[in-house]
Amino acid sequence: MASVWNARRSSVASQAHREPDAVWNDDFYSGYWSFDPKRDLNWRAITALHKARGVAKQGPKLSANQLAARLESIYAAELSKEANARKLKGEARTTWMLQQLGRDLRTDERELRRILTKSRDGN
DSSP, X not given: OHHHHHHHHSHHHHHHTSOOTTEETTEEOOTTOOOOHHHHSXXXXXXXXXXXXXXXXXXXXXXXXXXXXXXXXXXXXXXXXXXXXXXXXHHHHHHHHHHHHTOOTTSOHHHHHHHHHHHHHTO
16 A cells, blocks of 8 residues: 555655646646648738848858849839820830840830839839
8 A cells, every 4th residue: 555655655656646737837838739831920010120230141152142133223214204204194104114124025015114113112
């Protein structure tokens, strides 16, 4: 009988009658947490932190291409102001700006809008 009594007081026996493993260090920890990366993480905040580092994604070639795109967007913004001064609108404006940028005239107008958006965003 004494051995059974001691077994109840042993550390192993006391652990068997403790609270379940869901409570650990007085903080609630769910052992049944189903991790969903789309729902459980704020990806916009994580992306903003990564962008804040300002680390180049690749080597000098990417940087050169980004610089060329930035210069093109600045030039496109100047052309847009000049087109306004010439009072060009619609198809004539798009055609004139594409010619000045050295783009194919079959280029979609959306591409021109993307270039102008870069100049406004400062990217």
